[in-house]
Amino acid sequence: MNLALFDLDNTLLAGDSDFEWAQFLIEQKALDRELHEARNLEFYEQYKDGTLDIHEFLNFQLKPLARHPRVQLDAWHREFMSQKILPIIAPGTRKLIEKHRLDGDLCIIITATNRFVTAPIAQALGIENLIATEAEQKDGEFTGKVVGTPCFREGKITRLENWLDAHNLTWMSFLQSWFYSDSLNDLPLLEKVTHPVAVNPDPTLKNHAEQNAWQIMSLR
Secondary structure, three states, rough: OOOOEOHHHHHHHOOHHHHHHHHHHHOOOOHHHHHHHHHHHHHHHHHHHHHOOHHHHHHHHHHHHHHOOOHHHHHHHHHHHHHHHHHHOOOHHHHHHHHHHHHEEEEEEEEEEHHHHHHHHHHOOOHHHHHHEEEEEEEEEEEEEEEEOOOHHHHHHHHHHHHHHHHOHHHHOOOOOOEOOOOOHHHHHHHHOEEEEEEEHHHHHHHHHHHHHOOEOOOO
């Protein structure tokens, strides 16, 4: 058996679901535009240049989940999927996923974006296995806090290995492994797999991929 790992934002999607979710909430007037739009852009730039403090960002990104009842959040998310996400699924995404599925590979989306935002996206893409940052819930409602290790940078390796262990698997269970990502932030996990693939990579990842003869591809 082989393992196929997929980053989500700017990889399978031609955009960032975390960023778009915050922008969507601003459009719904659930967040104040003046207070949140500039901060959202600032965090997005920090992510792209590799300087993001993940805990500071999650404090910003998860708090809105605690301000609204789950039923309202779910209703918003359905609109979010149709308005923001389905239009930015990269043209080559479904074909790539189907290739690995037909090959019998274990397919997993592994993303720093929280599960509330990403679980419906993974479902829409037909991937049942999702490793994401976990937002804390009490009695079905979000608290605005994170649970466990954020699925970011080296945290992706930690979360993946915990997932594999929970499913009685290890790295040695797989003859080959792929990880598709666009971001310099995913270099730790890219360096763990047998087939690292840079997808529409940022400049740092593109340079690293070229120096190490990694595959570079576009899904757009």
